[in-house]
Amino acid sequence: MAKKKTKSKPRERENLPLKTRLIVLTESGYRCAVPTCRNILALDMHHIWEVSAGGSDDPSNLIALCPTCHALYHRGTYKQESIYAWKAMLVAITRAFDVEAIDRLLFLESCKKDFLVVSGDGLLWFGRLIAAGLASVDQKSNNNWQIVTYAVNISYKGCQLIEAWKQGDRTRLRKVMSGPVPGGSAISP
Numbered sequence: 001m002a003k004k005k006t007k008s009k010p011r012e013r014e015n016l017p018l019k020t021r022l023i024v025l026t027e028s029g030y031r032c033a034v035p036t037c038r039n040i041l042a043l044d045m046h047h048i049w050e051v052s053a054g055g056s057d058d059p060s061n062l063i064a065l066c067p068t069c070h071a072l073y074h075r076g077t078y079k080q081e082s083i084y085a086w087k088a089m090l091v092a093i094t095r096a097f098d099v100e101a102i103d104r105l106l107f108l109e110s111c112k113k114d115f116l117v118v119s120g121d122g123l124l125w126f127g128r129l130i131a132a133g134l135a136s137v138d139q140k141s142n143n144n145w146q147i148v149t150y151a152v153n154i155s156y157k158g159c160q161l162i163e164a165w166k167q168g169d170r171t172r173l174r175k176v177m178s179g180p181v182p183g184g185s186a187i188s189p
């Protein structure tokens with residue numbers, strides 16, 4: 001990951017331009033970037049590559065963390081490698097889909113199989129995730145096919161992605177993201 005070296009003095013987070021903050025916050029959906037947290041309150045701007053080590057104020061070097069997770073990182077609970085993985089996931093997901101895609105995927109992951117049944121309109125919300133092989137869809141029928149509904153589930157690939165993301169495993173994350181879109185037979189326990 002190429003970083004611009006700057007010779008300027010360490011800056012306070014408060015001095016970051018509003019535009020920069022908005023880009024970073026939008027990228028994380030105004031939530032803490034730690035996948036097991038996703039807190040929406042009072043987000044800090046964390047320099048992935050520390051300012052004291054020459055890290056820039058570019059959005060590519062910033063990640064939104066809630067104060068608790070920010071403190072946990074500086075205490076060493078979260079590793080730098082995990083921060084890289086979480087940032088990579090946000091960048092990839094927001095560019096490939098939109099800022100809400102990651103929360104939709106997390107929601108699907110939290111649902112029991114066939115819990116979410118939607119109409120044709122509702123299916124559109126998951127269209128991009130389905131097209132990318134991260135979610136799967138099965139047609140259901142009600143009232144002798146008078147109403148057609150669809151069960152949306154997270155796919156095996158989607159589960160792998162969420163797992164790698166939560167673990168902060170960049171290598172695995174890259175492998176899942178770049179892997180082929182699985183067909184129906186790829187669903188495995």
Ligand SMILES: [Zn+2]
Pocket residue numbers: 032033034037038039065066067068069070
């Ligand atoms: Zn957090």
